[in-house]
Amino acid sequence: MAAETVTTTLANIAAPMVNQSDLPYRLLVRRYKTSLVYTQMLLPEKILNDPDYLGFHLRGLGELEDRPVVVQFCGNNPETVVQAARKVQANCDAIGACLPRLHTYKLNEGHCQRSRADLNLGCPQEAARDAHYGAYLLGQKDWPLVEDIVSSMSNSLIVPVSAKLRLCQPASATVHLVQRLEHAGASWITLHARTVSARRRRQGAADLDQVRLLKEALSVPVVSNGNVRTWEDVEQNRTYTGADGIMVGETLLGNPCLFANTVPDPVSISHEYIDICREHLDTATMQTMQTHIRHFVDHQCGRRPWFNKFRAALARCQSLDDLEDVLKKVERWRGRSVSSESPTDTEKDDEDGAQNASEEALASLSLLR
Numbered sequence: 331m332a333a334e335t336v337t338t339t340l341a342n343i344a345a346p347m348v349n350q351s352d353l354p355y356r357l358l359v360r361r362y363k364t365s366l367v368y369t370q371m372l373l374p375e376k377i378l379n380d381p382d383y384l385g386f387h388l389r390g391l392g393e394l395e396d397r398p399v400v401v402q403f404c405g406n407n408p409e410t411v412v413q414a415a416r417k418v419q420a421n422c423d424a425i426g427a428c429l430p431r432l433h434t435y436k437l438n439e440g441h442c443q444r445s446r447a448d449l450n451l452g453c454p455q456e457a458a459r460d461a462h463y464g465a466y467l468l469g470q471k472d473w474p475l476v477e478d479i480v481s482s483m484s485n486s487l488i489v490p491v492s493a494k495l496r497l498c499q500p501a502s503a504t505v506h507l508v509q510r511l512e513h514a515g516a517s518w519i520t521l522h523a524r525t526v527s528a529r530r531r532r533q534g535a536a537d538l539d540q541v542r543l544l545k546e547a548l549s550v551p552v553v554s555n556g557n558v559r560t561w562e563d564v565e566q567n568r569t570y571t572g573a574d575g576i577m578v579g580e581t582l583l584g585n586p587c588l589f590a591n592t593v594p595d596p597v598s599i600s601h602e603y604i605d606i607c608r609e610h611l612d613t614a615t616m617q618t619m620q621t622h623i624r625h626f627v628d629h630q631c632g633r634r635p636w637f638n639k640f641r642a643a644l645a646r647c648q649s650l651d652d653l654e655d656v657l658k659k660v661e662r663w664r665g666r667s668v669s670s671e672s673p674t675d676t677e678k679d680d681e682d683g684a685q686n687a688s689e690e691a692l693a694s695l696s697l698l699r
């Protein structure tokens with residue numbers, strides 16, 4: 331990606347998310363004014379040593395509609411990260427270095443149970459620190475290593491290299507590290523303006539003043555990440571921080587049309603996602619697809635009386651057809667007609683459909699009072 335393209339492309343970014351930045355999701359958000367997408371963070375060692383892992387993550391990557399795309403890596407060995415990045419650079423527009431976190435995640439994969447839908451963040455953080463992993467790379471003594479990772483990548487790869495990081499502790503140190511990363515060759519910097527914390531990783535307000543400081547101190551573009559719940563937040567964040575781009579993670583999971591400033595019907599957007607999955611088979615796992623659909627429906631219907639039943643039905647799905655069937659039930663539970671088909675007798679849950687629709691009607695009535 332040329333420098334001028336970088337700045338125009340950075341405006342609205344879908345954050346890298348483990349198990350959620352699959353190709354169908356990337357294609358979906360791009361239809362709704364997302365200007366740049368990331369893959370989930372990839373493990374360099376697995377890219378180099380596990381052909382199935384490499385094959386899965388390369389499938390469809392960077393094909394016509396999947397551009398521009400950043401492939402994100404993380405690691406604490408510059409040589410390994412560069413070798414792995416070389417394997418994918420022809421299929422992407424830039425390589426992103428996830429500086430503070432990947433090895434924490436790797437530790438999770440190896441030693442801790444992960445929840446179905448999210449990272450398990452309960453790993454013993456001391457172990458991560460002792461092993462010189464992830465979140466602890468941002469200690470000042472580790473800055474040379476972090477710089478080395480970025481400079482090795484930017485000197486060895488044919489695509490631009492960017493870095494995504496959280497705030498240092500103290501936050502005021504962040505600007506110094508980031509200036510060093512700029513000199514090391516980072517083409518842009520993304521700041522998730524929260525600190526690394528064992529207990530509260532994504533909650534709490536992001537410190538947008540730090541993004542603003544970075545923007546003033548750096549020559550390369552700066553992307554602001556954190557605190558976005560609505561389109562108004564996107565605009566306010568951009569205005570307040572002066573950032574070149576806004577990156578959104580969790581809110582975009584619920585509303586993939588956020589950057590288009592619209593809120594889609596949850597069932598329609600789920601069908602649209604499933605259709606893309608059908609066009610690009612084997613690019614997302616069943617668990618990933620289930621989680622996306624849960625987020626889409628949760629975004630607007632999370633408090634509906636039938637939501638837990640929906641989650642249970644979703645968890646039982648084993649195919650794209652099963653997912654479509656659950657969405658039919660959702661329509662019935664919402665009191666909406668579903669084409670001309672009548673509910674099948676085997677779908678026992680549907681007997682409760684009318685009941686739930688009236689519960690929902692009552693719930694909306696009580697909201698009106």
Ligand SMILES: Cc1cc2nc3c(=O)[nH]c(=O)nc-3n(C[C@H](O)[C@H](O)[C@H](O)COP(=O)(O)O)c2cc1C
Pocket residue numbers: 345346347348349350369370371402428431447448449494522532555556557558577578579580581
């Ligand atoms: C399910 C999930 C997976 C994530 N995986 C990654 C990842 O692979 N790489 C990364 O740099 N950050 C990852 N993050 C962090 C997001 O990229 C983002 O920085 C964070 O969620 C804050 O943005 P938000 O407040 O808009 O969600 C993940 C977040 C979530 C919710």
